[in-house]
Amino acid sequence: MQIKRYSAPDMRRALHLVRQAQGSQAVILSSRRLSDGVEVIAADEYDAALVERLAAADHGDALPPGTGRELPPGGHGDLPGPADLDRLAWAVDPAIAQLRSELTTLRALLETELRQSALARRSPLQAQLAQYLEQLGLAAPLIGSLLEQLTETQDLGAAWREVLGQHLTARIPIADDDMLAEGGVVALLGPTGVGKTTTIAKLASRFVREHGARHLGLLTTDNYRIGAHEQLQNYGRLLGVPVQMVDSAEDLTTALAALANKRLVLVDTAGMSQRDLRLGEALAGLQHSGLRSYLTLASNAHETMLDETISAFGKLPLAGCVLTKLDECPSLGATLSAVIRHRLPVACVTDGQRVPEDLRPARARDLVSVAAQRMHARAEQAAAVAPEPAVAARRVAAHA
Template identity: 45%
Template sequence: MKIKRYFSKNMREAIRKVREEQGPDAVILSNRKVDGGVEIVAAIDFDEVVLDAGAPVIPAPPRHATTGVRAAAAPAPAAMKPTAANAAPAPAAAAAPGAIPFPEPAILDMRRELKNLRGLMEQQISGLMWGDMARRKPLEANLLRLLLQLELSPGLCQQIVGELSDASANDAQKAWRNALGVLAHKLPVTDDEILARGGVVALVGPTGVGKTTTVAKLAARFAVRHGARKVALVTTDNYRIGAHEQLRAYARLLDVPLRTAADPNELREVLKELADRALVLIDTAGMSQRDVRLSEQFALIRGCHADIKSYLVLSATTREAGVDDIIRRYRNIQPRGCILTKMDEAGSLGGTLSQIIKHKLPVAYVSDGQKVPEDLYTASAPRLISRSVAMMRRAEQVPDDPSLAMILGGTAANA
C-alpha cells in the first residue's frame, strides 16, 4: 500500500491530482484545511485487512464446548484426559481471555484516517445535494439559507421548508412569511397561568440563569394584581450564602413573607403554613445540570407530596447543545413550561427555540432585563420569532454555499 499527501488550492484540484497519479482506485484517507489550501492523504492498493494485522488470531471454541470462556484456544490433546496428573498446563494466553492487544501506532493512525474518510464523503455528497437543490429549487434553497441564518437546527429548517405549500412557490417574500408562520406554529407557548391562577410554583434551573430575579418579578406582578397579602416566597437554596439575602431583600421590598425549607418535611410544613396565600413561589438552588446534588432538589420538591407546578428557567445566551442537555437533565421533574431569561444579552434565539420545539416545552414568560417587575412578559410565539429575525438582521452573517452544504451535510447523511 502506497500513501501520499497532496497539497492544492482547493478540494477539486487535489482530487484531480490524486486521480492522475494513483488512478480511480485510490482511496482518500483524510482531508484538512491548511495555509494556502487543502491537504489530502490518499492511498493505493488499500486493504482493510491491514487494520487487524496487529491482533493475533484467536481460534473459535469447539461447537460442543459448554464452558463460558469463549475466547480461550482449543485445549491440547493431553488436556482431554480425565486424570489431573496428566493434564497439560493452560497456555499463558488463556489466562486473560478478555484481554485485547493494543494496536500499533501505525494501525491507530490508519483508523483515525479512515474515520476522517466518512466526513469527507459526507461533505462532498452534501455539497452536491446543495448545488443540485440551488439549481432546481432556488426558492427553497433561499428559504433554507434564511432559516439557517436564524441559527435554527438544520433538521428543523428542512422540516419547515418541506411543510410549505406550493401556493408561494413563485413569491419569495410570501414564502418567507409562510415559513416564519410555520415556525411560530411549531413553537409551543402557554397562557399567563402563574399570574392569572396562582398556586404553588417552583422555578428550577442551572445556576446563573436568573431564577431569583424572576421569582421577584413574578411576585411583584402578582402583588400588583391581587395584593401583597396573596403572595409568599420560599427558598430551598442552602448552598449559596448570598441566595437568602437577595431573596430576603426582595421580600422586604414587596412586603411578603419569606420561608426556608431544607428537606421535604420542612417544605410540606411551610406550604401548610402558607395555605392561605394565592401564590407561593419557590426559589430552588441553582447548580449545574450535571451536579450530583441536583437529584436532592428533585427529591425535595417531589417528596413533599404537594401540588407543585415546576417551570424550567433557561438563559437565552446558552448554546443549543447546552439547552438540550439542561432540558434532558430536568425532564425528571416534569416542568409545566419554561421561562426564557437574558433575552437582551442573546445574539441569537435559533438554537434555544429549536430545542424548545424539539422537546415540546412550552414557553410561559420571557425576560429581557433586571428591572423588577417591568422586564417580564407573557410569551408570544409571533413576538419571539420577530425577535429572532431582528437578531439575525443585526448580525448580518450570511453563510456561503460551502458552509450551508457542511451545515446540512450531517442531516442529509442521517436521513
C-alpha cells in the same frame, strides 16, 4: 479487523513493529508510556463501531483477570477476538478521539453541503430559504420540516413571511396557563446563572402590584450558592413578603402547608448543573402534588447545553419554561429549535434586569419577530464589513 498490542523501548521501534506485522496502512488506536518504554495498540483497519465499543469499556492496563489472554511485556501478540471485546478494558488516545470528533464534524458539514446542493438544483428558492433559516439559527431537521410545508411560490419575500409567520410560529409551544393568574405553588428550576432568582423577583413584584403582598408566599431551597438567600430576602423586604428557607423535602412540605392560605407561592430552587450528581435527589425533593415546575432557560445558551438541560430537568414533570436573557442572545434560533424539539411550552420571557418591567408573557409571533430582528442586526453588521454578500440576507430579514 485485527487488533494487536506492541511494547518496545521507544515509539520508533514500536511503530517499526506495527509496520512489520500489520503493514503501512495500520491505524494507531492508543499509545502510552511504560516504565521501560512505550505500549501501542494498533489495528490493520479503522472500524468506528468497534472503537466505540472499546471506548465504552472500563479503563485498564491489562486484560481482565481470568480471560487467559494477557500479553507479556515486550514483543507483540493478538488481542482477544470479537467475543471478548466487550470485556476488554483500555483507553483510546485523546488525539485519536479528537480526530474522530473532527472527522464526524467534517462529515456532517459535507452532508449539509451536499443536501444544499441537491436542494439548489431542485428548487433554488427553497435553497435560498434554507440558508436564511440557518442564519436564523434553526436546527437542520426543523428547517427541512418547515420547507416541506411551504406552498408553491416564486416570490422569496412571500415565502420567507409564510415560513416565519405561519409555519415556524405554529410550531412554537406556548403554555396555556398564566402562572400569576392561576396561582398555586410555582417553582423555578434550572442551572446556576440562568436568572431564576431575578425572575422570581419579577414574578413576585408583578403579583404584589396586582393582588397585594398578603396573598403571596416566598420560599427558597437554594442553600448552595453564597448570598442566594440574602438576594431573595432583599427582594422580599422591598415587597413586604417574608422569605422562608427550606433545607429538605420535609421542610418544604411543612412550609407549603403553612402557606396553604396564600393565593400564590413562589419557590426559588438551587441552581445545579444538568450533570450534577445531586440533581436527581434535588428534583425528587420537589415532587409535591399541586406544585407546578417551570424550567428556566438562558436564551443565549448553546443548543447542546439547552438539550442537556431540558433532558436532565425533564425527569420532573414540567409545566413549561421561562426564557431569560433575550436581550443578551445574538440568535434565538437555537432556543426555539430546542423548545420545539422537546415540546416544552414557553410561559414567559425576560429581556433585562429591571424588576418587574422586563417580564412578558410568551407569544409565538413575538419570539419569531425577535429571532428575525437578531438576524437582521447580524446582516447589518455583516453588510458593514462585506456589503455585497450580505445584501440579500438583509433584504429578506427586513420582510420578517
